[in-house]
Amino acid sequence: MNILAIETSCDETAAAVVTLSTSGWVEVVSHVVASSEALHTQTGGIVPEVAAREQLGAITPTINKTINQAELTWAEIDAIAVTQGPGLIGSLLVGVETAKTVALALDKPLLPINHLIGHIYANWLESDDQPSTPPDFPTLALIVSGGHTELILLNGYRDYELIGGTRDDAAGECFDKCARALGLPYPGGPNIARLANELDSSVKSPLEPLPRPLLHDDTFDVSFSGLKAAFVRQVERLKGQERLDLEYQRHLAADLQQAIVDSLQKKVSQAIEAYQPKAFLLAGGVAANRFLRHQLESTCQELSVPFYKPEQKYCVDNAAMIGAAALFVGQQVPPLQVSANPSLAL
Ligand code: KG4
């Protein structure tokens, strides 16, 4: 079963062909991502209309390139999967309307997919770095992206329970906005991580510690807006004192990364103890962060829970994860009944 998947929920235009291998893992036959990141770097963030306009131009070449790279004919594609939401309406429309047109014109089944479920199923994509077999249920998943921070318990392929999440900003949003305060380009997460990594970790931070809201409460919720505000205050203070040199920027970046990771690590560990899952999955763009991956892997080792993480290229938005989700939970819907839904719930 070859699935052509399309993902355009945010600023990327992505397509992939995936198939289920006998091992239970999903094989990525081809995958292409056209990013408009360079444009958003200029504006310091995503401008929705700019993103959608770029996607309109990129969608057909991206799909054609994916089919060519897969060395398949259209006749060999068995179904079309597409991200239905949540995301930016203009961006979603480009993918959804294209997928509907392809499905109708070629008479293929259309499988609409929730973007967040896609991030989770990135953990079923074949990779040398994963444990030997795909995750078992119940599974605990942490989705950390630019728009979402959610802890989800999966009792089966289609059985999701939201057990916690952010009360305000998403972890990626916190990285992005703090990076912006430091004058770093969008997306901020990788730039903060790079600065933090330049620091010798044995050097103690000279800065006031950043807050970790909700760290000691017994819910599985996190909060990042107070952390963001404290970070921006520190930046302003150092600027005012003319002390914001590269060394201080590195300390700020490392302290921020540490505060975000501490909050996530604590809640994951609390949730593993409460629910005793058979696997833990990390997902979403922030899951590309090496320090977060390392710390959560240690937590899982301590608690004897198998740890899963997608390859970094499948953590950030891509279409292979949408295809993987379609293979396990895709449900055919008549194309004319499918519409983009920017606030699609889990
Ligand atoms: O999943 P994604 O590509 O898009 C959304 O669905 O939001 O996630 C994008 C987010 C951005 O906030 C970006 O700064 C963050 O993921 N990100 C990272 C890293 N790579 C991407 N955050 C921290 N460290 C990274 N290495």
Ligand code: ZN
């Ligand atoms: Zn995403």
